[in-house]
Amino acid sequence: MKINIIIALCLASMHVFGQKRITISGFVKEKGSQELLTGANVYITRSATGAATNNYGFYSLTIPASDSVTITCSLVGYETITKTISARTDVELSLALSSIRQLDEVTISARKQDDNVSGSAQMSVVEIPIDQIKKIPSLLGEKDVLKGLQLMPGVQKGTEGQTGLYVRGGGPDQNLIILDDAVVYNASHLFGFFSVFNSDAIKRVELTKGGFPARYGGRLSSVVEMDMKEGNKEKLHGEGGIGLISSRLTLEGPIKKGKSSFLVSGRRTYIDVLAAPVLNVMQKKKEQKGFRPGYYFYDLNAKINYDLGAKDKLYVSGYLGQDKFYVKEESGSFKMKAGLNWGNTTATMRWNHVFNRKLFANTALVFTNFNFTTTSYIREPIVDESNATTESRLRYDSRIQDLSFKSDFDFYPNASHAIKFGVQATRHKSTPSALAMSGTDAEGTIDPLEKPMYSLEGGAYVEDTWQPFDALKMNLGFRMSYFKADKKTYLNPEPRFSAALKLAPDFSAKASYARMNQYVHLLSNTGLGLPTDLWVTSTDRIAPQQSSQVAFGVAKDLQNKGLTITLEGFYKDMKRILSYQEGASFLGVNGENANDVSWQDNVTSGKGWSYGSEFLIQKKSGKFSGWIGYTLSWIYWKFPELNNGQTFHPRYDRRHDVSVVGIYELNKRITMSASWVYGTGNALTVPSAIYYPMSDNFFTRYDPSDKALNDLYLNQNSNDRRYAASEFPAKNSFRAEAFHRLDLAIQFHKKKKRHERTWEFSVYNAYNRKNPFFYDRSEEKMSDGEWKTVLKKYSLFPVVPSFSYNFKF
Structure with a gap:
């Protein structure tokens, strides 16, 4: 009896390990254009066995041989399809998915969302x-x-x-x-x-x-x-x-x-x-x-x-x-050209x-x-009098x-x-x-700062997406x-x-x-x-x-x-x-x-x-x-x-x-x-203080409350404050105002006999938020004649309406 049981177990294990396996492979394309589709899920229906197409639309599935299997193929934005095939030998099977743009609204709304996130090992x-x-x-x-x-x-x-x-x-x-x-x-x-x-x-x-x-x-x-x-x-x-x-x-x-x-x-x-x-x-x-x-x-x-x-x-x-x-x-003998x-x-x-x-x-x-x-x-x-340039x-x-x-x-x-x-x-x-x-105003020609630098970068890699169990x-x-x-x-x-x-x-x-x-x-x-x-x-x-x-x-x-x-x-x-x-x-x-x-x-x-x-x-x-x-x-x-x-x-x-x-x-x-x-x-980082020149080698920090010092500065500098120096605090210690913005758009589509056209009207920054682009600290003269240090905020885009005409054929 014991011998018979051992023989039966051996035969069973040989059947499991010796079971024939077949491979189903091919490409997934978009129906109509034959564009190869990346990331499409191809899997055995009602099973955890599946694969995703690579960047070139190719997939491969190795499964135990059987009389038939049902293959499901899905991708966000496309109609999910199923196909039953014979699985006794290797199969080359290419699949074509229809874009939801070709389907009616009822089909779109009833379409099942793919479980791409929870079914993938990749995150972020x-x-x-x-x-x-x-x-x-x-x-x-x-x-x-x-x-x-x-x-x-x-x-x-x-x-x-x-x-x-x-x-x-x-x-x-x-x-x-x-x-x-x-x-x-x-x-x-x-x-x-x-x-x-x-x-x-x-x-x-x-x-x-x-x-x-x-x-x-x-x-x-x-x-x-x-x-x-x-x-x-x-x-x-x-x-x-x-x-x-x-x-x-x-x-x-x-x-x-x-x-x-x-x-x-x-x-x-x-x-x-x-x-x-x-x-x-x-x-x-x-x-x-x-x-x-x-x-x-x-x-x-x-x-x-x-x-x-x-x-x-x-x-x-x-x-x-x-x-x-x-x-x-260009003006007379003066000429200037500059480009970036x-x-x-x-x-x-x-x-x-x-x-x-x-x-x-x-x-x-x-x-x-x-x-x-x-x-x-x-x-x-x-x-000079030479009229030369x-x-x-x-x-x-x-x-x-x-x-x-x-x-x-x-x-x-x-x-x-x-x-x-x-x-x-x-x-x-x-x-x-x-x-x-x-x-003519340069002493010869300056050679390039840096000669071309050559370097070699390489890499070798291996990665395995492994599913030890479901x-x-x-x-x-x-x-x-x-x-x-x-x-x-x-x-x-x-x-x-x-x-x-x-x-x-x-x-x-x-x-x-x-x-x-x-x-x-x-x-x-x-x-x-x-x-x-x-x-x-x-x-x-x-x-x-x-x-x-x-x-x-x-x-x-x-x-x-x-x-x-x-x-x-x-x-x-x-x-x-x-x-x-x-x-x-x-x-x-x-x-x-x-x-x-x-x-x-x-x-x-x-x-x-x-x-x-x-x-x-x-x-x-x-x-x-x-x-x-x-x-x-x-x-x-x-x-x-x-x-x-x-x-x-x-x-x-x-x-x-x-x-x-x-x-x-x-x-x-x-x-x-x-x-x-x-x-x-x-x-x-913005200046925390401004210093003004009181003499050729002496700068003093501006203090609006010090009237005597301020009057002295004005007298010596003829009301010209362009040559002030700035004092900076710790790097990036100033926090700009919060940024927020609302954008709106509406598109009007119409299908013609031979083409489709779309008019789009949009509004960027709909409620005219003056978001900061940069800040600058400067001096402004007030109505009472006093000078005051102010921090100015400069914004870039107010409300920006726009429209465009788009077409397809």
């Missing part, structure tokens, strides 16, 4: 559908993906209207901004008021604030990953818009129907054209006919893709954007290959370039250029593991500052980063971990840890993201920045209401962060000639830390959608050479940050939206 990830971004009110009607991200918790806004992102205590340079695998260094147009990303050309945008997967590296605070549309493979499609300051047009369609497609998207502002008549009138009144300033920006996105067969796809994409600001003046130009160029070539049903690879060659140039030419007469020219350049190679693999050995691994290598060529001067899913990763500059080599291990424990079908607890290193740095003393901010790399003297971040949170899906709720807390420690020394800028230190010092002599290194909590309730689809976000956080910096070595808050420290966004589709023809934001004022 924010994704806003592009269609939702296009409905949010915006400044002058310019839809902006970065400003959409600014409305999410954990993301602090810069100053009024700026597109800079300050994520969990990090600066704007600590965000890895990726467009089709290419790094974008400067993401701002119009001195920071608009981003360089045309939303008509973008398919997906995702922000990761913590718990970074091992495949990402090179920045401390966040990853903003954007994918361009691939182009419609079935028919020609276009969309565009005409706004107050710019117009845009996007065209996409098949090159060879069903096999290849193209996309071209362009945008240009016409501020220079609109301003010309106004400037002409002003110049006539002031008799300055030869003076003419101007500004414009443009950007261009392009992409082609080709199916080389069932297992191979080729993509080529690029971006080109430029800002140009210029001033010209900056822009990005990226190019990406990618090859996708499916080795088999379990192994997928993407190999990319990437070029990216950011350059900033300022030029000046002056010709003026010499003050003198000429001088100045050119200042700053540039960073990358050439990268990367290869990433997705391996799906079984239903419990999804493994990613790969290598990346980037050659940086940076020229932080190159100044050239020449002319309730637990983990992402375990490790990255080894490498950087070599001159004779110095940096090698840094970067462990990563994130996990989600499902406590109920729609509720989970999450935790994560990530270490990051940053080898490319932005030097700024404005905080505004201006093009004069310099991009530099680590050197023998400048070590890489490093951060460690832990986060904990809970997530809940309210299936019956289509809501997702998340609550997270985080702590981040930052080492070797860079800042300019007191009084330093890209042209020198404390007024020293820029030719005498290197940028490495201008900077100082310190540490920082931040912590806080974030709350988000979000609804991504339906007749009413939007979100409410709240952040409570603290940010601290400490530099031995700043603020006398004392701890201080950086400029973008905000204790409270609130955003409320609502989008309501009244009917098929009318969409209304509103957004309200509130934030604690920025931490600033």
Whole structure:
């Protein structure tokens, strides 16, 4: 009897371990355009076994063989589909999802919300559908993906209207901004008021604030990953818009129907054209006919893709954007020209290959370039009887250029593991500052300040999304980063971990840890993201920045209401962060000639830390959608050479940050939206006192109550107070007024026979809140003749109404 039982158990175990397993794999596409869909959930119905499509729409599921299985595929914004197939052998199954835009209202409202949050091991990830971004009110009607991200918790806004992102205590340079695998260094147009990303050309945008997967590296605070549309493979499609300051047009369609497609998207502002008549009138009144300033920006996105067969796809994409600001003046023998130009160029070539049903690879060659140039030419007469003129020219350049190679693999050995691994290598060529001067009033030509610097950055990584049992899913990763500059080599291990424990079908607890290193740095003393901010790399003297971040949170899906709720807390420690020394800028230190010092002599290194909590309730689809976000956080910096070595808050420290966004589709023809934001004022440094010159070498502090001293000053200086000196308190010890603003918009849609048009009317800052842009302490003479020290607040935008016309065909 015992022998028989043992034999039976052995046979049973052999049956379990010997059971045949099959793999179902393929691509998920959008029905009608054949656009590949990222992040779609493909799973066995009524089972915990499932997978999500990668960035190229590929998925793989390994399950026990059976006569048949039912597959479910879902993605927010698309109709959920199910399909029953035979599962006796490996299956290649591609799926097509219909956009909810093609469905009627009843189907949309009845649609089940996906449990993406509670079903994923990843945390601190924010994704806003592009269609939702296009409905949010915006400044002058310019839809902006970065400003959409600014409305999410954990993301602090810069100053009024700026597109800079300050994520969990990090600066704007600590965000890895990726467009089709290419790094974008400067993401701002119009001195920071608009981003360089045309939303008509973008398919997906995702922000990761913590718990970074091992495949990402090179920045401390966040990853903003954007994918361009691939182009419609079935028919020609276009969309565009005409706004107050710019117009845009996007065209996409098949090159060879069903096999290849193209996309071209362009945008240009016409501020220079609109301003010309106004400037002409002003110049006539002031008799300055030869003076003419101007500004414009443009950007261009392009992409082609080709199916080389069932297992191979080729993509080529690029971006080109430029800002140009210029001033010209000519009067008699006097002539002046000055310009400020900056822009990005990226190019990406990618090859996708499916080795088999379990192994997928993407190999990319990437070029990216950011350059900033300022030029000046002056010709003026010499003050003598010769009627001769003198000429001088100045050119200042700053540039960073990358050439990268990367290869990433997705391996799906079984239903419990999804493994990613790969290598990346980037050659940086940076020229932080190159100044050239020449002319009859200059002693020869000044050579460039800095010779081009070459460095190599690399990384190898592996990560595994492991589900040991139904309730637990983990992402375990490790990255080894490498950087070599001159004779110095940096090698840094970067462990990563994130996990989600499902406590109920729609509720989970999450935790994560990530270490990051940053080898490319932005030097700024404005905080505004201006093009004069310099991009530099680590050197023998400048070590890489490093951060460690832990986060904990809970997530809940309210299936019956289509809501997702998340609550997270985080702590981040930052080492070797860079800042300019007191009084330093890209042209020198404390007024020293820029030719005498290197940028490495201008900077100082310190540490920082931040912590806080974030709350988000979000609804991504339906007749009413939007979100409410709240952040409570603290940010601290400490530099031995700043603020006398004392701890201080950086400029973008905000204790409270609130955003409320609502989008309501009244009917098929009318969409209304509103957004309200509130934030604690920025931490600033303003003068605490003013000193006046009583003699050539003596300054005295101004005291309005000391009449005798005041009279003495007035007598000696003839009522001229321009040459006062200021006394500054502790760094950033002044807190600006709270920031809040309400924006409103309404869209009127109408479907024509061959196209769809939308009129949008919006109001930025609807209740005319005078939010502080900057402060200045000065002296004003009162009506009684007394002088008084006052702190003036300067605001930027009052109520700004706008309208735009948008179309699709």
